[in-house]
Amino acid sequence: MSLMTRSSMTKSRSRSMSSLPGNEKTGNNSRLFAIGDLHLSFSNLIDKPMDVFGAAWHDHTARLEAAWREDVAPGDTVIVLGDISWALKTEDAMPDLEWIHALPGRKILLRGNHDLWWHGITNLNTLWPGEMIFLQNNCVMLDRPAAARATVASVDIGIAEGVPSLPAGEGSSCIAVCGSRGWGLPGLEDYGKDDEKILARELIRIRMSFEAATLAGADAIVCALHFPPAIGPAFESSFTELIESWPTPVTQVVYGHLHTPSAFRKGLQGEHGSVRYSLASADYLGFKPLRIL
Numbered sequence: 001m002s003l004m005t006r007s008s009m010t011k012s013r014s015r016s017m018s019s020l021p022g023n024e025k026t027g028n029n030s031r032l033f034a035i036g037d038l039h040l041s042f043s044n045l046i047d048k049p050m051d052v053f054g055a056a057w058h059d060h061t062a063r064l065e066a067a068w069r070e071d072v073a074p075g076d077t078v079i080v081l082g083d084i085s086w087a088l089k090t091e092d093a094m095p096d097l098e099w100i101h102a103l104p105g106r107k108i109l110l111r112g113n114h115d116l117w118w119h120g121i122t123n124l125n126t127l128w129p130g131e132m133i134f135l136q137n138n139c140v141m142l143d144r145p146a147a148a149r150a151t152v153a154s155v156d157i158g159i160a161e162g163v164p165s166l167p168a169g170e171g172s173s174c175i176a177v178c179g180s181r182g183w184g185l186p187g188l189e190d191y192g193k194d195d196e197k198i199l200a201r202e203l204i205r206i207r208m209s210f211e212a213a214t215l216a217g218a219d220a221i222v223c224a225l226h227f228p229p230a231i232g233p234a235f236e237s238s239f240t241e242l243i244e245s246w247p248t249p250v251t252q253v254v255y256g257h258l259h260t261p262s263a264f265r266k267g268l269q270g271e272h273g274s275v276r277y278s279l280a281s282a283d284y285l286g287f288k289p290l291r292i293l
């Protein structure tokens with residue numbers, strides 16, 4: 001899918017939201033979970049045992065499957081926060097994608113830095129329509145649980161310059177799942193000019209995803225990223241600036257990518273203003289999906 005421009009988004013607004021790829025609805029009582037960095041390699045052509053990264057990864061797929069099946073119901077949605085498969089080609093990632101598909105719940109998948117098999121977003125979204133949604137430059141609309149509805153409805157959002165507002169209507173009581181891969185942040189070792197360009201492009205992708213949510217009439221956003229949006233000691237970045245200033249309130253940010261206890265401590269977590277940030281890499285969670293709504 002090519003990058004959507006504001007004019008192409010305006011045109012798409014005249015279409016039914018349910019006809020847009022990735023804009024689909026779930027039932028009222030569904031719950032939302034997140035987990036990232038599954039690092040699967042079920043293909044016989046790929047030899048990437050995760051045990052080499054320490055005892056925490058021993059038998060990780062069996063532990064993940066058991067926890068997933070225990071916690072997630074068929075009507076729930078799970079956001080898979082990237083670093084899904086070690087495959088280099090989409091065909092070699094199929095055993096991993098089929099394994100995820102067989103687990104309970106609808107899945108929303110993001111690309112991580114290791115997902116080199118992720119090509120052709122349109123084709124990916126034809127594999128399991130509505131059941132496995134590959135998120136890129138769009139959003140997924142969720143019906144909002146009643147408890148969250150009361151909380152967010154009290155927020156006075158305002159509309160930023162240049163962002164079209166919609167009258168209340170279809171989809172106006174919905175949460176949107178938005179997001180993108182993100183990228184390493186300035187200040188990291190080896191951060192260079194190329195990183196600057198990729199980071200700028202990721203900001204555009206996140207903005208486009210937010211715009212899709214605002215145009216769809218969402219009144220709250222859950223933002224899913226692969227990379228942490230900010231790391232210590234500053235705990236702020238161009239990502240947090242965008243997230244915390246977007247006119248449709250971003251109530252939660254979930255991300256993965258960080259491994260090992262020393263890395264876990266670097267990620268932005270907890271309440272910052274009106275946003276809750278949560279690290280949800282699989283090893284941080286003990287391979288148990290994190291319920292976020």
Ligand SMILES: [Fe+2]
Nearest residue numbers: 083112113257
């Ligand atoms: Fe990663």
